[in-house]
Amino acid sequence: MTAPRLDVLCIGNAIVDVIADADDAFLADQSLTKGSMRLIDEDEAVRLYGVMRPGREISGGSAGNTAAGLASFGLKAGFIGQVASDELGDIYRHDVESLGVDFLVPARDDVGATARCLILVTPDAQRTMNTFLGAAQRLEARDIDPARVADAAILYLEGYLWDPAEPRAAMQAAIAASRDAGRKIAFTLSDTFCVDRHRDGFWALINMGKIDILFANEAELAAMTGSDDLDTGLAALSAKVATLVVTRSEHGAVAVRGAERVSIPAEPIERLVDTTGAGDLFAAGFLAGEARGLGLEESLKLGAIAAAEVIQHYGARPEKNLKALAGGLLG
Amino acid sequence: MTAPRLDVLCIGNAIVDVIADADDAFLADQSLTKGSMRLIDEDEAVRLYGVMRPGREISGGSAGNTAAGLASFGLKAGFIGQVASDELGDIYRHDVESLGVDFLVPARDDVGATARCLILVTPDAQRTMNTFLGAAQRLEARDIDPARVADAAILYLEGYLWDPAEPRAAMQAAIAASRDAGRKIAFTLSDTFCVDRHRDGFWALINMGKIDILFANEAELAAMTGSDDLDTGLAALSAKVATLVVTRSEHGAVAVRGAERVSIPAEPIERLVDTTGAGDLFAAGFLAGEARGLGLEESLKLGAIAAAEVIQHYGARPEKNLKALAGGLLG
Numbered sequence: 115m116t117a118p119r120l121d122v123l124c125i126g127n128a129i130v131d132v133i134a135d136a137d138d139a140f141l142a143d144q145s146l147t148k149g150s151m152r153l154i155d156e157d158e159a160v161r162l163y164g165v166m167r168p169g170r171e172i173s174g175g176s177a178g179n180t181a182a183g184l185a186s187f188g189l190k191a192g193f194i195g196q197v198a199s200d201e202l203g204d205i206y207r208h209d210v211e212s213l214g215v216d217f218l219v220p221a222r223d224d225v226g227a228t229a230r231c232l233i234l235v236t237p238d239a240q241r242t243m244n245t246f247l248g249a250a251q252r253l254e255a256r257d258i259d260p261a262r263v264a265d266a267a268i269l270y271l272e273g274y275l276w277d278p279a280e281p282r283a284a285m286q287a288a289i290a291a292s293r294d295a296g297r298k299i300a301f302t303l304s305d306t307f308c309v310d311r312h313r314d315g316f317w318a319l320i321n322m323g324k325i326d327i328l329f330a331n332e333a334e335l336a337a338m339t340g341s342d343d344l345d346t347g348l349a350a351l352s353a354k355v356a357t358l359v360v361t362r363s364e365h366g367a368v369a370v371r372g373a374e375r376v377s378i379p380a381e382p383i384e385r386l387v388d389t390t391g392a393g394d395l396f397a398a399g400f401l402a403g404e405a406r407g408l409g410l411e412e413s414l415k416l417g418a419i420a421a422a423e424v425i426q427h428y429g430a431r432p433e434k435n436l437k438a439l440a441g442g443l444l445g
Numbered sequence: 446m447t448a449p450r451l452d453v454l455c456i457g458n459a460i461v462d463v464i465a466d467a468d469d470a471f472l473a474d475q476s477l478t479k480g481s482m483r484l485i486d487e488d489e490a491v492r493l494y495g496v497m498r499p500g501r502e503i504s505g506g507s508a509g510n511t512a513a514g515l516a517s518f519g520l521k522a523g524f525i526g527q528v529a530s531d532e533l534g535d536i537y538r539h540d541v542e543s544l545g546v547d548f549l550v551p552a553r554d555d556v557g558a559t560a561r562c563l564i565l566v567t568p569d570a571q572r573t574m575n576t577f578l579g580a581a582q583r584l585e586a587r588d589i590d591p592a593r594v595a596d597a598a599i600l601y602l603e604g605y606l607w608d609p610a611e612p613r614a615a616m617q618a619a620i621a622a623s624r625d626a627g628r629k630i631a632f633t634l635s636d637t638f639c640v641d642r643h644r645d646g647f648w649a650l651i652n653m654g655k656i657d658i659l660f661a662n663e664a665e666l667a668a669m670t671g672s673d674d675l676d677t678g679l680a681a682l683s684a685k686v687a688t689l690v691v692t693r694s695e696h697g698a699v700a701v702r703g704a705e706r707v708s709i710p711a712e713p714i715e716r717l718v719d720t721t722g723a724g725d726l727f728a729a730g731f732l733a734g735e736a737r738g739l740g741l742e743e744s745l746k747l748g749a750i751a752a753a754e755v756i757q758h759y760g761a762r763p764e765k766n767l768k769a770l771a772g773g774l775l776g
Binding site for chain 2 (some may be wrong): 135163164165166167168169170171172173182200201202205208209210212227268427429431432433
C-alpha cells in the first residue's frame with residue numbers, strides 16, 4: 115500500500131456563512147434556540163435575511179472549516195461538497211483552493227443556489243445558525259471517486275450531511291471506499307438537534323464499526339447516550355469507537371481510547387468574540403495530530419489551540435497560521 | 446423651506462469588499478503600491494482574486510461606509526449608488542437597508558456585475574485596494590431625483606466617483622440640485638492617485654464654490670496643493686472652501702473654517718487590525734456633528750471616535766454602536 119497523498123479528506127456541506135450581530139430579544143422574536151443549528155427553506159432564508167442586521171460573508175460549512183484548519187496546520191487536505199455555478203459558489207471555491215486544499219467536486223448549474231448559513235451572533239459570542247442547504251444537499255454518491263477516498267489517510271465526515279438523502283448516500287459510499295482501502299474514518303455528531311434527527315442512523319454507523327474517531331461536544335454526547343453525566347456518556351460511547359473526543363468549551367476536552375483517558379484544559383484567550391467554528395477547528399487540530407502520529411494529549415492540545423484562535427474573531431476559519439501557533443508540536 | 450427629511454445623502458460607488466491577508470512580498474510580486482487604490486478591469490479582477498488568499502466579503506464603498514457610520518450615530522442617511530441584479534448586489538442592498546439607510550437606486554440587470562474591491566491587508570494593517578467598478582460605474586444622471594437631493598441637509602460625495610464618466614455627470618446633477626435647494630455639499634478627495642487623475646476637475650469644483658466641506662488626508666492635501674508642508678497646504682485649500690477637514694492618521698485631525706483652526710489627537714486604540722474605512726468613518730463622525738450643529742472640535746472628536754472603532758477590526762463599517770461610543774456628544 116503506497117502512502118496516501120492526502121492527510122485528510124473532508125466531506126461536508128459547502129456553505130457560505132452570513133454573519134450578523136443580534137440581541138437576545140431578536141432571537142426570542144424569531145423563536146430561535148440560541149446555540150443551535152436549524153435547517154430552513156429558501157423562503158425562510160429570504161425572510162430572515164430581510165430582518166437581520168448587516169452581514170459579513172465568509173466561507174464556512176463544518177467540514178470545510180476543518181479542511182481550512184488542517185491547511186493552516188500545514189497538512190494536505192481535500193474537500194468534497196457541492197456548490198452551484200453562482201457568485202457564492204465561486205467565492206466558496208476560491209476560499210477553499212486558495213488555502214491549498216483540493217476541491218474535488220465541480221460546480222453545477224442545475225442544483226439551485228449555493229448554500230448559505232445565516233448566523234446570528236449574540237453579545238455572549240454564542241452563534242445561532244439558520245442553514246439553507248440549497249446546492250449542498252445535491253451532493254451525490256457519483257461525486258465520490260473511491261480512488262480519491264483511498265488516497266487519504268483519514269476520511270472526515272460531518273453529521274450535518276446526514277440530513278439530506280443524496281449526500282447521506284454519498285457519505286456512505288465514501289465510508290465504504292475508505293474502509294476498503296484500510297484508512298481511518300472520523301465523524302462529528304455536529305449538533306444536538308442533528309443527533310435528535312439521526313440518533314438511530316448514527317448508532318447504526320457506530321455499531322457497525324464504521325467510525326474510528328468520533329467527535330462530540332458534551333451536549334451531543336448527552337443526546338446520543340441519554341445521559342447528562344459525562345463519565346456515563348463517555349463510557350457508553352467509548353466502548354463502541356476506537357477513539358472518542360469530547361469537547362467541553364471552557365472546560366477543555368477529553369479523549370478516550372480503550373483504557374487510556376486524557377483530559378486537557380482550554381487554551382487561554384484574550385477575548386471571546388464568536389464561537390462559530392470552535393468544534394470544527396478543534397477537530398482540525400486533533401486530526402492534524404492524529405495524521406502525524408501524535409499521542410492523545412498532543413492532538414487534544416492542537417485542537418484546543420485551533421479552537422482558541424477561531425473564537426477570538428468573527429468567522430469560522432483561522433486568521434492566524436495554526437502551524438506557527440502550534441510551536442514545535444507538529445515538528 | 447421645510448426641514449429636510451434626511452441628514453445626509455451619500456453618493457458613491459456601491460462596492461462589496463473582498464478582504465484578504467497578504468504579505469509585503471505578495472504586494473511586490475503583484476507590483477502593487479501599498480495603501481493605494483487602483484482601478485482594475487474584470488480580467489484583472491479574476492486573475493488577482495485567483496492568487497489572493499481566502500477572503501471575507503463585507504459591503505463597502507467609501508460613501509456607503511460613511512452612510513453606515515451615520516446610521517450608527519443615529520442619523521438619517523440615504524445612499525445613491527448602482528448595483529447589478531446579482532448575489533453581491535442583493536447583499537449590498539441588504540447591508541445598506543438593514544441599517545435604516547434609504548437606498549435610492551434600483552438594481553439593474555444590464556450593467557454587468559456588482560462592483561467589488563479586492564483589499565489586501567498587510568500585517569501593518571495597511572490596506573491596498575484593487576477596485577473593479579462594474580455596475581457602480583453605470584450610475585447615471587437620470588438616477589438623481591432633484592427632490593430627493595433637496596430633501597437632505599448635506600450632500601456627501603466621494604472623489605472616487607469622479608473616475609467613470611456617467612457617475613461624474615450624476616454627481617454634477619446632484620451638486621446642482623443641492624445648491625438650488627440651499628443645502629450643504631461635502632466632498633472627499635478619496636485617494637492620492639484619484640487626486641492625480643482629477644486634480645483639475647477637483648480644483649474647478651472648489652473654485653466654482655461648489656464644495657462647502659472638503660475632506661482630505663495629509664497625502665491628498667499635498668497632492669492637491671503641491672506642498673508637503675501641512676500649514677502651506679491647509680492655507681492653500683482653506684482659502685477656497687468654507688470648511689476644510691484634514692485627517693492625519695495617528696496624529697489626529699485638523700479642521701479650518703475661516704480664521705478658526707482646531708486640532709485634535711487621535712483616539713486611543715487597543716489594537717490596529719485593518720485601516721480600511723478610517724477616512725470614511727471619520728467623515729461620518731464629522732458630518733454627524735455638522736448635521737447636529739456642533740462646533741468643529743466636537744465634530745472632529747466624533748470623527749476620531751468612529752475612525753478608531755473601524756480600524757480595530759476587519760471591514761470598513763462599524764461593528765459597535767457609534768452613538769453609544771459618542772457618549773453625550775450627540776445629545
